[in-house]
Amino acid sequence: MTDSPASRKHGKNAFFFVLVTVAIDMLGFGLIIPVVPSLVQEMLHVPPEDATLWLGMLAATYALMNFIFGPVVGALSDRFGRRLVLLVSIGTLVVDFLIMGIAGSIWLLFIGRALSGISGATYSTANAYIADVTEPANRGKAFGMIGAAFGFGFVFGPVIGGFLGEISPRAPFFAAAGLAAVNFCYGLFVLPESLAPEDRRPFDIKRANPFGAVKHFSKLPHIAWFLVAAGIFFLAHTVFPGTWSVHGEIRYDWSPKQIGFSLGLVGIGAAVVQAGLMGMILKRLGTVRTALLGMGTSIVSLTAFAFAEQGWMVYAIIPLGALGGVTGPSINSLMSTLTPRNAQGELQGASSSLNSLAMIIGPLTMNGALYWFTRENAPVHFGGAAFLLAAVLTVVAIVPFLRGVRENRSAIPAAAE
Numbered sequence: 090m091t092d093s094p095a096s097r098k099h100g101k102n103a104f105f106f107v108l109v110t111v112a113i114d115m116l117g118f119g120l121i122i123p124v125v126p127s128l129v130q131e132m133l134h135v136p137p138e139d140a141t142l143w144l145g146m147l148a149a150t151y152a153l154m155n156f157i158f159g160p161v162v163g164a165l166s167d168r169f170g171r172r173l174v175l176l177v178s179i180g181t182l183v184v185d186f187l188i189m190g191i192a193g194s195i196w197l198l199f200i201g202r203a204l205s206g207i208s209g210a211t212y213s214t215a216n217a218y219i220a221d222v223t224e225p226a227n228r229g230k231a232f233g234m235i236g237a238a239f240g241f242g243f244v245f246g247p248v249i250g251g252f253l254g255e256i257s258p259r260a261p262f263f264a265a266a267g268l269a270a271v272n273f274c275y276g277l278f279v280l281p282e283s284l285a286p287e288d289r290r291p292f293d294i295k296r297a298n299p300f301g302a303v304k305h306f307s308k309l310p311h312i313a314w315f316l317v318a319a320g321i322f323f324l325a326h327t328v329f330p331g332t333w334s335v336h337g338e339i340r341y342d343w344s345p346k347q348i349g350f351s352l353g354l355v356g357i358g359a360a361v362v363q364a365g366l367m368g369m370i371l372k373r374l375g376t377v378r379t380a381l382l383g384m385g386t387s388i389v390s391l392t393a394f395a396f397a398e399q400g401w402m403v404y405a406i407i408p409l410g411a412l413g414g415v416t417g418p419s420i421n422s423l424m425s426t427l428t429p430r431n432a433q434g435e436l437q438g439a440s441s442s443l444n445s446l447a448m449i450i451g452p453l454t455m456n457g458a459l460y461w462f463t464r465e466n467a468p469v470h471f472g473g474a475a476f477l478l479a480a481v482l483t484v485v486a487i488v489p490f491l492r493g494v495r496e497n498r499s500a501i502p503a504a505a506e
Contacts, residue, residue: 106272106280107215110175112238113272117186117265118205119246122352123345124254124261126335131258132195137338138463143195145456147202148331152448154206159445162207162214168291171218172282179276181208182269190262244356251349258345312424314493318486319420320443322384325391325482326413327451329355332459332475339463340472341400351403358411367415376423377494377501383416384487391480395473420490427497455479 125147129140166174181204189201250261333352337343343351371379390410397403421440455475461467462474471477494501 104219106276107175107218108238109272110179110276111215112242113179113268114182115239115242116246116249117182117242117269119243119352120250120253120261120265121186121189122247122330122334123251123348124258126338127254127258127345128189128192129195129198132193132198137335138460138465141332141335141339141456141460141463144335145331145452145460147198148452148456149449150199151202151206152445152452154203156445156449158207166214170282171214172276172280174214175218175280176273176276178208178214179269179273183266183273186262186266186269190259190266240356240360244353244360247349247352247356249349251344251346251352254345254349311497312427312493314489314496315420315424315427316440316443318488318490318493319417319424319440320447321482321486321489322387322416322420323444324447324451324454325387325479325486327447328391328455328475328479331452331455335456336459336472336475337400337403339459341403343400347400351407354404354407355410358407359414362411362414363418367418370415371419371422376419376426379415380419380423380490381487383413383419384483384490386410387413387416387483388480391476391483395476395480397473423501427501 126137126140126144129135129143129147130137133140133143162174162178185201185204185208188204189198192198192201249264253260253264333355334348337348337351341347370382374382386409390406390413393406394403394410397406424440455478458478459472459475462469462471
């Protein structure tokens with residue numbers, strides 16, 4: 090008699106499955122980015138300028154569902170185990186991509202995006218699985234591999250989606266559904282359960298309440314200014330996932346292939362800076378100066394994107410914009426340094442809450458700015474409006490950051506300044 094997948098001892102195959110799950114989730118998400126604008130235009134019979142607001146609402150729907158159901162899915166995995174939650178989430182992704190691939194109505198696209206937001210919580214469940222099956226000494230390396238899988242999907246998804254989009258705007262959806270279906274079948278036979286029955290706990294709606302995360306902020310008053318700065322900075326940078334595709338089509342008449350290729354370069358630039366240059370820059374400048382360098386570079390690059398009238402200019406700006414990627418890790422490192430060990434969970438909860446809210450507000454704000462200044466009867470036509478707004482928000486983010494540095498000056502290590 091053979092053991093069932095749920096009862097087999099976890100091993101390298103299970104770990105590989107979790108890595109593949111994260112990579113495919115992001116690959117599937119990235120695959121559809123270059124073609125969603127074309128699909129919305131096809132359904133509504135409108136030019137890209139008029140599709141912009143709908144794209145913002147679709148992105149906000151995904152983020153809202155992810156915000157609401159993220160804690161719910163996490164609590165369910167504590168109650169029923171990681172395996173069931175991961176498999177259900179991946180199965181939901183298959184259905185989601187198929188719905189969007191065959192959708193003949195914009196409302197079916199909204200249903201698909203909502204399902205994506207719910208099933209997108211696999212990332213946190215994957216992290217919980219890794220925590221279950223690794224020793225503390227190896228956990229950092231394991232989480233690093235999860236991050237690498239996440240980055241792999243984001244870099245190559247838009248590139249592949251762009252090429253498939255040249256065939257049909259629906260082709261990337263079916264490709265994403267196929268990838269998710271293969272992963273589901275693999276996990277059904279390979280993935281064991283990582284959470285023992287005796288370690289499970291009852292489902293508690295209080296732990297599953299996303300708005301309960303507000304309590305984190307009241308417990309971290311000494312780093313509140315840094316949290317605000319990080320939240321505003323993250324909000325500014327929602328301009329990339331929110332408007333990049335439709336902005337490229339409106340302003341430069343880019344095809345899905347060009348959109349996907351440019352997004353892939355953005356992802357590669359971010360990976361090179363964060364994985365290759367981050368340590369060197371921190372060592373030379375310290376955490377505070379590195380964060381200021383990142384914000385300053387972001388202001389310059391976002392402003393340059395705003396006034397880039399030719400498509401080739403965008404490619405010249407991307408390497409400079411990649412340096413802005415040092416900001417988030419620097420602020421997170423600074424906050425972590427100022428937070429006691431027993432409050433690190435509160436810190437991550439507060440930071441995650443702000444990022445989730447930014448992902449809801451950002452697409453509506455950035456796409457709204459793009460629509461307002463590119464619509465047919467706009468009082469002033471300016472295709473770079475969303476990027477200029479992002480630059481202004483980044484300037485605003487510097488204010489609470491410097492306030493936080495001043496209030497915590499005595500507690501910040503000299504090496505971090």
